[in-house]
Amino acid sequence: MSTPTKRLTTSAMIASFADEGQRTAKAPFGQALVRLARERTDVVGLSADLAKYTDMHVFRDAFPERFFQMGMAEQVMLGAAAGLAEVGLVPFASTYSVFATRRAYDFLCLDIAEPSLNVNVVGALPGLTTGYGPSHQATEDLAILRGMPNLTIVDPCDSVDIEQAVPALAATPGPTYMRLLRGNVPTVLDEYDYTFELGKAALLRPGRDVLMISTGLMTMRALQAAQRLERDHIDVAVLHTPTIKPFDTAAVLRETAGDRLVVTLENHSVVGGLAESVASCLAFAGRGRRIVPVALPDEFLAAGALPTLHDRYGLSVDAVTARVRAEL
Amino acid sequence: MSERVRRLEESARRIRKYALDMGEVQGQGYIGQALGVADVLAVVYGDQLRFRAHDPEWEGRDRFLLSIGHYAIALYAALAEAGVLDVAELETYGCDNSRLPMSGMASCTPGMEISGGSLGHGLGVATGMALGLRYRGSGARVFTLLSDGELDEGSTWEAALACAHHGLSNVTAVVDVNALQADGPTAGVLRTEPLVDKWKAFGWRALRVDGNDVAALVAAFDELAEPGEKPAVLLCDTRVGRGVPFFETRPKAHFMPVEEHEWQLAREALEVPA
Numbered sequence: 236m237s238t239p240t241k242r243l244t245t246s247a248m249i250a251s252f253a254d255e256g257q258r259t260a261k262a263p264f265g266q267a268l269v270r271l272a273r274e275r276t277d278v279v280g281l282s283a284d285l286a287k288y289t290d291m292h293v294f295r296d297a298f299p300e301r302f303f304q305m306g307m308a309e310q311v312m313l314g315a316a317a318g319l320a321e322v323g324l325v326p327f328a329s330t331y332s333v334f335a336t337r338r339a340y341d342f343l344c345l346d347i348a349e350p351s352l353n354v355n356v357v358g359a360l361p362g363l364t365t366g367y368g369p370s371h372q373a374t375e376d377l378a379i380l381r382g383m384p385n386l387t388i389v390d391p392c393d394s395v396d397i398e399q400a401v402p403a404l405a406a407t408p409g410p411t412y413m414r415l416l417r418g419n420v421p422t423v424l425d426e427y428d429y430t431f432e433l434g435k436a437a438l439l440r441p442g443r444d445v446l447m448i449s450t451g452l453m454t455m456r457a458l459q460a461a462q463r464l465e466r467d468h469i470d471v472a473v474l475h476t477p478t479i480k481p482f483d484t485a486a487v488l489r490e491t492a493g494d495r496l497v498v499t500l501e502n503h504s505v506v507g508g509l510a511e512s513v514a515s516c517l518a519f520a521g522r523g524r525r526i527v528p529v530a531l532p533d534e535f536l537a538a539g540a541l542p543t544l545h546d547r548y549g550l551s552v553d554a555v556t557a558r559v560r561a562e563l
Numbered sequence: 564m565s566e567r568v569r570r571l572e573e574s575a576r577r578i579r580k581y582a583l584d585m586g587e588v589q590g591q592g593y594i595g596q597a598l599g600v601a602d603v604l605a606v607v608y609g610d611q612l613r614f615r616a617h618d619p620e621w622e623g624r625d626r627f628l629l630s631i632g633h634y635a636i637a638l639y640a641a642l643a644e645a646g647v648l649d650v651a652e653l654e655t656y657g658c659d660n661s662r663l664p665m666s667g668m669a670s671c672t673p674g675m676e677i678s679g680g681s682l683g684h685g686l687g688v689a690t691g692m693a694l695g696l697r698y699r700g701s702g703a704r705v706f707t708l709l710s711d712g713e714l715d716e717g718s719t720w721e722a723a724l725a726c727a728h729h730g731l732s733n734v735t736a737v738v739d740v741n742a743l744q745a746d747g748p749t750a751g752v753l754r755t756e757p758l759v760d761k762w763k764a765f766g767w768r769a770l771r772v773d774g775n776d777v778a779a780l781v782a783a784f785d786e787l788a789e790p791g792e793k794p795a796v797l798l799c800d801t802r803v804g805r806g807v808p809f810f811e812t813r814p815k816a817h818f819m820p821v822e823e824h825e826w827q828l829a830r831e832a833l834e835v836p837a
Binding site (some may be wrong): 279299301303306308310311313315316317318319320322323324341343345346350370 | 581626640670676677678681683684686687688689690691692694695696698699701705708717721722724725728729
């Protein structure tokens, strides 16, 4: 009789990318928003029928009079967020990234970004963080939004990033888009001498052989891969770039000045995200460098279990480690 | 006729004249719509809206959102009539470096609250403003001017649902029902009637009036201003080109070309009592 192996399933709506046994914080976005709202009475929240699935329910339950449910209607949610900002409030509007970007783009662009209102759009399930298939996988949200003037774009790594980003986003006068990691979110960056600073990259570890430039949850994968490669005497530096726009080109130019292998890591399509941000940063500065992009392929992804998909599409620590070894 | 109505009719006539003056600068444009909606704007700005002409950013003001940004020529005329803009500035309409671009832009013009023009946005922004004003304890009201063509946009109906759900009685939507849109008569492009039934079914207080009858407009706005628990919509049937008979019958009326010699004839037509 063979031993039954655990079948990996999609579990799409509650999918987590946290490793087993990893330290996590529960709903860091919701908790941070509540802490902020205790200090600032102008902070309000909106949802488009996804409060429970974007950790906005934590705010809703703490401040029901400041929470506005707009129903499954992302266009009016973003329009209304603009209206709230026009009368002096600081809205956080959350939904899934696919709906905020693909479905309500015109409203984010014209109602919020053009008048440069302090509206903070929070998009859950960015990149490949659900196995639910293309309807829910926002693999191109950064590409869609990088062209939007005035918009600040943040792709946090973990609960530390999110907790520190929330008050920073509210304190920024213009509009922001933050990719949300929700539910039980890994806590990683507290082990590094790190503070989230809007618009700034942070060198989390130095390294002689390889420079990893990473954003979002791929920073934790980069850190794990760096530890593994260390055993093979490959010394890897990790530059975390949680702000995609405005991009910290000074840090990227400084760190890429030597001859280390440059690897970019992002939970996003290889088109229009971090890899191309780094590439254009180098090219516009007159620098020619080869870049190894660890990113999702330019295709609609399969549905399935997240660990399987991260492995298949090259985002797992195993895949990253193998890729770096092959490229060196 | 009451003094109030007579005064507003005079105001509407001046708004039409200002629109024609601006239209002449460009030689064409949304002239027909501006003439059609002039009575509505005269009543809104001359009778209903609380604002301070010399302090357009006054926090306690009622907001007027021009969702149909391409009607900017009509709003500039109304803002000039209201004293927010200097009448002399209207000469710059649509010219380089003017504060009066052909499509309404909030960043350019005093009294322009939003950059409309991508249709289906005004009522959504109004929803948020109304929620925010209520949360802040402000008694200010939010008006938004839509067109019947704009009702094709699904986002308008998302906002209509939200306004009713949240009981936003501080919202008044005004719909310019001129039965005409870019590709032709509304009835042929996408049928939106029956309008009163639709809005009522969405939970709104809805009235329909002749949008070129100032007395009827005043009575309807007064009725909708009474305290209630629902948002209010006033559906205004207007005639494109109203006030200038040879414009009213012009077949190409959506974006109306006008011959050079016709501007003065049009202005003279306005002087003839209807």
